[in-house]
Amino acid sequence: xxxxxxxxxxxxxxxxxxxxxxxxxxxxxxxxxxxxxxxxxxxxxxxxxxxxxxxxxxxxxxxxxxxxxxxxxxxxxxxxxxxxxxxxxxxxxxxxxxxxxxxxxxxxxxxxxxxxxxxxxxxxxxxxxxxxxxxxxxxxxxxxxxxxxxxxxxxxxxxxxxxxxxxxxxxxxxxxxxxxxxxxxxxxxxxxxxxxxxxxxxxxxxxxxxxxxxxxxxxxxxxxxxxxxxxxxxxxxxxxxxxxxxxxxxxxxxxxxxxxxxxxxxxxxxxxxxxxxxxxxxxxxxxxxxxxxxxxxxxxxxxxxxxxxxxxxxxxxxxxxxxxxxxxxxxxxxxxxxxxxxxxxxxxxxxxxxxxxxxxxxxxxxxxxxxxxxxxxxxxxxxxxxxxxxxxxxxxxxxxxxxxxxxxxxxxxxxxxxxxxxxxxxxxxxxxxxxxxxxxxxxxxxxxxxxxxxxxxxxxxxxxxxxxxxxxxxxxxxxxxxxxxxxxxxxxxxxxxxxxxxxxxxxxxxxxxxxxxxxxxxxxxxxxxxxxxxxxxxxxxxxxxxxxxxxxxxxxxxxxxxxxxxxxxxxxxxxxxxxxxxxx
Amino acid sequence: xxxxxxxxxxxxxxxxxxxxxxxxxxxxxxxxxxxxxxxxxxxxxxxxxxxxxxxxxxxxxxxxxxxxxxxxxxxxxxxxxxxxxxxxxxxxxxxxxxxxxxxxxxxxxxxxxxxxxxxxxxxxxxxxxxxxxxxxxxxxxxxxxxxxxxxxxxxxxxxxxxxxxxxxxxxxxxxxxxxxxxxxxxxxxxxxxxxxxxxxxxxxxxxxxxxxxxxxxxxxxxxxxxxxxxxxxxxxxxxxxxxxxxxxxxxxxxxxxxxxxxxxxxxxxxxxxxxxx
Numbered sequence: 001x002x003x004x005x006x007x008x009x010x011x012x013x014x015x016x017x018x019x020x021x022x023x024x025x026x027x028x029x030x031x032x033x034x035x036x037x038x039x040x041x042x043x044x045x046x047x048x049x050x051x052x053x054x055x056x057x058x059x060x061x062x063x064x065x066x067x068x069x070x071x072x073x074x075x076x077x078x079x080x081x082x083x084x085x086x087x088x089x090x091x092x093x094x095x096x097x098x099x100x101x102x103x104x105x106x107x108x109x110x111x112x113x114x115x116x117x118x119x120x121x122x123x124x125x126x127x128x129x130x131x132x133x134x135x136x137x138x139x140x141x142x143x144x145x146x147x148x149x150x151x152x153x154x155x156x157x158x159x160x161x162x163x164x165x166x167x168x169x170x171x172x173x174x175x176x177x178x179x180x181x182x183x184x185x186x187x188x189x190x191x192x193x194x195x196x197x198x199x200x201x202x203x204x205x206x207x208x209x210x211x212x213x214x215x216x217x218x219x220x221x222x223x224x225x226x227x228x229x230x231x232x233x234x235x236x237x238x239x240x241x242x243x244x245x246x247x248x249x250x251x252x253x254x255x256x257x258x259x260x261x262x263x264x265x266x267x268x269x270x271x272x273x274x275x276x277x278x279x280x281x282x283x284x285x286x287x288x289x290x291x292x293x294x295x296x297x298x299x300x301x302x303x304x305x306x307x308x309x310x311x312x313x314x315x316x317x318x319x320x321x322x323x324x325x326x327x328x329x330x331x332x333x334x335x336x337x338x339x340x341x342x343x344x345x346x347x348x349x350x351x352x353x354x355x356x357x358x359x360x361x362x363x364x365x366x367x368x369x370x371x372x373x374x375x376x377x378x379x380x381x382x383x384x385x386x387x388x389x390x391x392x393x394x395x396x397x398x399x400x401x402x403x404x405x406x407x408x409x410x411x412x413x414x415x416x417x418x419x420x421x422x423x424x425x426x427x428x429x430x431x432x433x434x435x436x437x438x439x440x441x442x443x444x445x446x447x448x449x450x451x452x453x454x455x456x457x458x459x460x461x462x463x464x465x466x467x468x469x470x471x472x473x474x475x476x477x478x479x480x481x482x483x484x485x486x487x488x489x490x491x492x493x494x495x496x497x498x499x500x501x502x503x504x505x506x507x508x509x510x511x512x513x514x515x516x517x518x519x520x521x522x523x524x525x526x527x528x529x530x531x532x533x534x535x536x537x538x539x540x541x542x543x544x545x546x547x548x549x550x551x552x553x554x555x556x557x558x559x560x561x562x563x564x565x566x567x568x569x570x571x572x573x574x575x576x577x578x579x580x581x582x583x584x
Numbered sequence: 585x586x587x588x589x590x591x592x593x594x595x596x597x598x599x600x601x602x603x604x605x606x607x608x609x610x611x612x613x614x615x616x617x618x619x620x621x622x623x624x625x626x627x628x629x630x631x632x633x634x635x636x637x638x639x640x641x642x643x644x645x646x647x648x649x650x651x652x653x654x655x656x657x658x659x660x661x662x663x664x665x666x667x668x669x670x671x672x673x674x675x676x677x678x679x680x681x682x683x684x685x686x687x688x689x690x691x692x693x694x695x696x697x698x699x700x701x702x703x704x705x706x707x708x709x710x711x712x713x714x715x716x717x718x719x720x721x722x723x724x725x726x727x728x729x730x731x732x733x734x735x736x737x738x739x740x741x742x743x744x745x746x747x748x749x750x751x752x753x754x755x756x757x758x759x760x761x762x763x764x765x766x767x768x769x770x771x772x773x774x775x776x777x778x779x780x781x782x783x784x785x786x787x788x789x790x791x792x793x794x795x796x797x798x799x800x801x802x803x804x805x806x807x808x809x810x811x812x813x814x815x816x817x818x819x820x821x822x823x824x825x826x827x828x829x830x831x832x833x834x835x836x837x838x839x840x841x842x843x844x845x846x847x848x849x850x851x852x853x854x855x856x857x858x859x860x861x
Contacts, residue, residue: 035861206859216859220852225671244855253670255663256696263660264667267636270654271672293657380861398631420652420668420675423631428646428653439602439647440655 007194010063011149012071014092015141017080018055022138027058028378029142029163033155034062035207035380038198042067042345043378046088047317055084059092062149064198066382068344068491069373072572074098075193076148077113078141080125085110091567094119099189101144103137123185132181134174143182149195153179204383210374211236211278213348214304215244218276220349221356222391223302224250225275227264229257229283232316233372234306237278258283262290265301269294270429272419274360274391278304281323282313284367288330291365295335295454297429298407298415300359300366300393304352307371309565318566319372321487321538327367328516328547334451336458338366339516341487343469345374346381351513354466357389362457363417369515371538373568374488393417400424405436409449413457458517467514470526479508481578482530486512486544489536489569496574505582518551531556534577540564598623598630600650605641609798611762611788612642615709618768619649619678625773626676633676636665638690641716642682642709642788651678659689662697662706669704670841676776677704684714687723687743694745698752701780703840707772708745708783709762711790711797719793745785746822750815750834755780757818757834761804762788764830771832780840787828800828807831 013030017023024045031043041062047054061070073095079102082089089112094100100109100120109120123144129135139160146156160175208216215237226245228238242252250273255261258279265275279287284305294301307323309315327339338358342351352368359366396404396416406427408415418425427438433450435441469490481500485493490511497507510526527533533556537544542562548554561577563569598620606612623633633651637643639658646653652675656664661679669677686694686708697706712729714720720733723743730737749757756778760768768786775782787804789797803826811832812818818834 032861205861206856207861208859212859216852216855219855225667227667247854248852251670253667253700256692259660260663260666260693260696263656263663264670266656267654267664267667267669268671269667270652270664271634271668271675273671275667275671289657290660297654297656383860418652420634420672421631423629426631426650426652428635428655430647430655431657432655440644 006192007196008075009065009196010061010067010071011076011193011195012059012061012074013076013078013145013149014057014059014074015078015080015138015145016057016082017138018083021056021080022136023056023080024058026138026142027060029156029159030145030151031060031062031378031380032159032207033146033151035205036158037151037155039064039195040066040198040380042070042380044070044373045376046091055088057088057092062195064196069495069571070568072570076145077101078144079103079106079109080137080141081106082108082110089113097192099148099192101186121189125182128181128185129178132174132177134171135178139175139178140182140185143179144186146179147183147186148189148193153183201382206381206383207378208345208381209236209376209378210342210345210348210370211306211376212240213345214278214342214352214368214370214375215240217349217352218302218356219244219248219250220387221353221389222274222360223276223356224248225265225268225273226250226252227255227261227268227275227277228252229255229261229279231280231283233308233376234278234280234283234304236375237304237306241276258286259290262287262301262303266290266294266297266299269299269301270420274300274356276302276304276356278306280306280308280316281310281326284323284326284330288326291337291367292331292333292335293431294365295331295337296431298363298417298454299429300363302355302359302366302368304368304370306375307369315566317372319488319538319568320565321369321371321489322540322543322564323369324515324539324543324547327369336455336517337364338362338458339369340366340514341369341512342374343487343490343511343513345377345379346384347513348374349384350387353387353389356391358461360391360393362414362461363393364454364458369487371488395419396422396425398422398424403437406438407434407436407450407453409436409453412460413453413455415453463514463519467512467519467522468526469509469511469513471508479506480532481505481581482508482510482527482533483574483578484510484527484533484535485537486515489538492569492571493536493574495571496578499571499575500578505578507578515547520552524552524555527555532581533558534581535560536569536574537562538565538569593624593627593629595620595624598650600648602647604648605644607792609791610641611711611790612645612709614762614765615642615707615768615786615788616645616648618762618765618772619645619707621765621769622772622776625769626776628676632674633678634665634668635678635680636661636668637680638685639716640682640685640714642680643685645680659685660693661685662690662693665704666697666700666702669702673703678776679704679706681706681708683708683710683712683722683724687745691723695748695752698749698754698781698783701753701755701838701841703780705772705775705782705784707786709786709788710745711788711794713790713793715790715793744822746783746833747819749783750819750822753838754783755836755838755840756782756832758783758832759785759787760830761800762786763801764804767806767830774832778835780836780838787830804828804830807833811835813837
């Protein structure tokens with residue numbers, strides 16, 4: 001919505017070029033310059049499976065307010081080339097007023113992009129870069145984008161200097177010349193797409209990815225050991241943790257596979273250190289056996305699953321919410337555990353920290369379901385508040401005189417845990433059904449008592465009001481619709497609710513952060529009085545909807561919008577669903 | 585080495601009161617006895633020792649000790665023990681396995697545990713059969729050994745665990761016979777003291793499903809040569825002997841995997857700077 005003519009509170013742009021052209025670097029520079037100029041924003045990337053030479057696009061949305069997700073339509077597309085455009089062009093439709101700046105050698109603008117012919121211009125980025133010694137076309141693109149949206153040369157150069165100064169003054173100077181040259185090419189467009197001044201904020205702001213945020217939140221929660229096996233799109237969690245843990249007295253070990261990484265963290269946690277691993281769907285599938293072990297032997301662990309398209313190897317670089325079933329129901333036997341999901345990139349910090357707290361407090365496995373759209377998005381967020389949640393196990397202090405029962409039946413189901421080194425606390429942790437001491441047992445009463453205990457500790461725990469983000473402060477009472485989502489779908493849904501609010505349609509949000517255990521009472525309380533509820537999820541089969549139906553009778557009229565990746569469900573699709581419902 | 589030092593702990597301090605599930609005559613009884621004796625000689629408090637295992641007859645050992653124990657899932661004991669030792673370098677970590685658990689389902693972890701060279705001792709009780717599931721061929725079983733699951737034998741060459749360990753970088757390699765308790769005790773103690781990843785294969789007869797292995801007490805013989813620090817020489821000896829040669833075969837000098845984990849709340853501001861705008 002333009003406040004003044006040709007000025008916008010949010011601008012979306014994409015820089016497109018085959019892998020190696022530097023499109024992603026260009027996008028990162030623009031995002032960082034916008035951050036230092038006081039704006040908010042998010043950058044996602046669209047990349048093919050190739051390491052070099054495949055398609056790559058930096059998708060950047062800048063705004064004068066906090067944003068959690070991309071916009072559907074793009075205001076500015078800068079194409080160094082259109083190689084493999086058929087694979088991604090449908091992800092970035094052009095807004096009516098949108099501009100396309102394309103290198104003359106890049107090829108035809110793909111028809112999927114749309115837009116008006118009068119808004120397509122040719123800029124010879126590659127030739128201009130060649131005229132500058134050491135020049136690169138992606139820096140020309142940075143200059144063009146900066147001039148159009150209103151980023152100053154100084155703000156860009158601060159970032160470029162920081163990024164390139166290690167390579168020497170000549171490289172920085174070449175970058176500056178390219179940016180100045182790029183800015184000069186777009187003089188006739190500089191009044192068309194100005195970004196409005198940012199909202200004033202006193203709090204500090206951070207630039208962080210979802211994967212970094214998960215790692216940071218986990219360390220904040222007390223994680224001091226990690227085991228790692230690389231997998232797209234989760235590797236960055238582990239790569240962030242490796243140096244971070246060594247700075248705070250912890251360690252990360254690279255494992256030979258996911259079977260090993262999860263067993264390593266069970267071992268480390270048995271030794272008394274809060275422990276974590278991160279993976280994606282294929283790795284989670286391998287970890288399921290040991291998740292059962294952690295549950296049965298009551299050793300706290302945190303497993304992060306940054307979901308991608310499935311089944312099997314699926315689409316590694318694209319997002320989906322389709323690991324919900326395996327996260328909740330994957331284990332054989334009855335194995336109650338925790339499943340949580342962050343609701344935004346900034347919430348990755350809180351939810352990871354909370355997951356550590358829950359796992360440690362209840363001595364069980366906690367799975368955190370992030371996804372590619374959160375994990376690999378780089379976002380400008382407000383500096384997170386301090387949260388008190390810190391790993392705190394109920395520990396057995398040791399006494400050589402008494403018999404220690406590791407799996408003692410307690411009222412809250414949580415039994416004091418002895419840490420190796422504690423005299424008198426020796427026990428054998430076991431995946432076999434065991435008695436209170438931990439000795440293998442196949443008696444009916446031991447099996448039942450231990451089942452009851454493990455179920456009780458999770459069912460009766462005080463989760464506070466963190467199980468979901470609920471409501472819409474604009475329309476506290478009497479909303480027309482409710483939208484029920486989990487995890488990353490909260491972002492586009494919040495945006496959709498804002499858009500609908502501008503049209504006078506009041507919508508309440510229920511975004512679930514705690515998926516398992518299912519808290520029936522607060523869930524039904526949150527939906528009380530909701531006559532029309534839309535459930536939104538990014539799966540082909542409707543896993544979330546099926547899960548909710550298996551847990552309780554949903555009140556009122558229910559509609560269900562779900563589809564698989566690779567393209568993220570966007571705010572506009574959700575808006576359309578509610579509009580259609582209203583008009584039907 | 586202080587193997588003869590008087591220890592403040594007695595054998596009873598390392599034994600639990602749980603009765604083993606093993607068959608009468610099982611070689612694993614002797615292994616348990618040797619472990620207990622080695623721990624007495626080591627002289628470390630039971631609470632500072634962790635015994636980790638997977639699944640199978642031999643993997644039942646942790647609960648029969650009075651140390652901290654972990655009876656985990658099938659084949660993953662080395663991974664679990666590795667995480668424990670990295671997180672808690674102060675503990676003495678023993679890993680107990682069998683030929684099925686350690687070389688078949690756990691084969692990949694075996695290779696990488698040797699490579700990683702974390703300071704712990706890996707004991708594999710090799711009886712060349714899956715005993716707990718009642719007699720199926722394992723990776724070390726002879727190719728013509730007949731069974732219900734593989735009638736007429738598997739026809740597959742047996743696995744050479746000691747050579748694989750050498751090729752993968754294990755820092756200490758030995759073979760003993762369970763019935764020779766003194767030799768096994770001394771070898772285990774040396775293995776525990778040796779830095780890095782120590783691998784001890786214990787020939788431990790399964791008298792129920794491999795009654796032919798009762799003959800092992802007559803066919804094992806002590807290695808007639810001194811241990812070497814040259815893995816190629818050690819491998820050649822192992823490949824050319826009859827598989828019944830016992831003794832310490834290899835002592836390496838590789839630096840153990842080094843890391844350290846402290847239990848501290850930590851000042852996280854050092855991590856936050858990278859995010860600040």
